[in-house]
Amino acid sequence: MKIALLGGTGDIxxxxxxxxxxxxxxxxxxxxxxxxxxxxxESYIERLENQGYSPDIKGFENGKAAEDADIVVVSIPYEHMESTIKGIRESFSDQIVVSPLVPMKKVRGSFVYSVPEKGCAALELRDLLPEGVSVVSAFQNVSAVKLADISKTLDYDVVVCGDDEKSKKMIMELAEQIPHLRALDGGILENSMMVEAMTPLLITVAIKNGMKNLSIKFI
Amino acid sequence: MKIALLGGTGDIxxxxxxxxxxxxxxxxxxxxxxxxxxxxxESYIERLENQGYSPDIKGFENGKAAEDADIVVVSIPYEHMESTIKGIRESFSDQIVVSPLVPMKKVRGSFVYSVPEKGCAALELRDLLPEGVSVVSAFQNVSAVKLADISKTLDYDVVVCGDDEKSKKMIMELAEQIPHLRALDGGILENSMMVEAMTPLLITVAIKNGMKNLSIKFI
Known part of the structure; x- marks a missing residue:
């Protein structure tokens, strides 16, 4: 599968x-x-080759990266979502686009979910993209630090939401190709709001309780 | 401690x-x-006595129950919050009032968090009560079924939010008097929105993935 990671130079x-x-x-x-x-x-290739892998990784400007990928992950800060997507809208056709986007604000030392007018970032993203695109939301609650440390076991849950069942299942499968990560069906795309809201809560709970890089498990 | 459980005849x-x-x-x-x-x-006393405990449990109408309790838990359905609290408002003075309340709606087979105008149920509850009352939010995400089965170990997290640090710490201590339950400081009362939003997500994830009575763990 050809996967484009917009904003793939950092974070998740x-x-x-x-x-x-x-x-x-x-x-x-x-x-x-x-x-x-x-x-x-180049740096990702080097890191993986040093571990004995033979990775296939290329780098392009966001629009070119999105163009002929099967799956596009919008792993950019929420604040840049609208301008970035508007600038490269014609690069999308019928891909699956994944939203790990989370709108949040800081209130009196806490990170708080900032509810957008449409209800959540995933619905906003859907409305910015051409009609043929299938938006699925996932990966909001996995610690970027732990994800980037390939020696770390990720025994966490990823809730996947989307209106197209086939696209959702594909992203759930892709999530479970990362060892130990468990993909859970989170229902319709509108439900993404509840998943997105967990991210600032994870940050706040970590700060308030002297914890670090928290993720979530449903038990 | 004298603890009143409004709507203590069922659920949480x-x-x-x-x-x-x-x-x-x-x-x-x-x-x-x-x-x-x-x-x-009477039925709770019987169940506990059968297990060798000597419980101190009484039953009253909601207003009388709240009157001279140190802590009042509003464990009633969200839909009845406003009418119930308005009807017994004069029974509150300077207690700590705990909100496990969650506003939710059903959308296309999913349970979705229904964001109230004030941001969350805990803030709504606070504004319905006299000024001296300290509102703390907690216990939204613990399965009522597992909580009521005293043979069950509850190795879950309870996120506690509140604007008064002393009241919040007291509820965190009270939560941890239930063996294995871990209380996490969730910051200010406004943050309750993110904790409340997890409840319909837990229900939806359970339904969609063939799971049951889910709770949450931050890891």
Whole structure:
């Protein structure tokens, strides 16, 4: 599968690139600047080759990265979602686009979910993209730090939401190609709000209780 | 500690009554009808005595139950919050009032968090009560079924939110008097929205994935 990671030079994009390259996928790192994307892809290749893997990773400007990928993960900060997607809208056709986006604000020392007018970031993203695109939301609650450390076992849950069952199942399968990660069906795309809201809560709970890089498990 | 459980005849109120009675607290079950509260308290006493405990549980109408309790848990359905609290508002003075309340709706087979105008149920509850009352939110994400089955080990997390640090710490301590339950500081009361939103997600994930009575763990 050809997977593009917009904003794949850091945060959750880094870990997904490394983990899915290990699983044998063709990875395309996207960035606002092609140079930055190429540099990141070279460093990922080096890290993986040092561990004995033979990764297939390339770097391009975001639009070119999205263009002929089967799956596009919008792993950019929420604040840049609208401008980034509007700028490269014509690069999308009938891909599956994954939203790990989370709108949040800081209130009196706490990170709080900032409810967008449409209800959640995944619904906003859907409305910014052409009609043929299938939006699925996932990976909001996995620690980016742990994801990027390929020596770490990720015994966590990823809740996947989407209105198209086939696309949702495909992303659930892709999530479970990362060892120990458990994909849970979270229902319709509108439900993404509840999954997105967990992210600032994880950050706040970590800060308030002297914990670090928290993820979630449903038991 | 004298703990009143409004709506303590079922759902989460039942489990909290049993578990806190075991921990040695004085429990007052509240209900709209005193008769129903008395009946529930008698059945709880019987169940606990059969297990070798000597519980102190009484039953009263909601207002009388709240009156001289140190802590009042509003374990009633969200839909009845406003009418119930308005009807017994004069029974509150300077207690700690606990909100496990969750506003939710059903959308296309999924349970979805229904964001109230004020942001969350805990903030709504606070504004319905007299000023001296300290509102703390907790216990939204613990399975009522497991809580009421005192043979069950509850190795889950309870996120506690509140604007008064002392009240919050007290509820965190009270939560941890239930063996294995871990209380996590969730910050300010406004954060309750993110904790409340997890409840419909737990229900939806359970339905969609063939699971049952889910709770949450931060790892």
């Amino acid at each position: 994009g880094e870990g997904l690139a490394l983990r899915w390259a290990i699983a044998g996928h063709e990875i395309v790192i996207g960035s606002r600047k092609e140079e930055k994307a190429k540099k990141a892809s | 109120g039942e489990g909290l009554a049993l578990r806190w009675a075991i921990a040695g607290h004085e429990i007052v079950i509240g209900s709209r009808k005193e008769e129903k509260a008395k009946k529930a308290s």
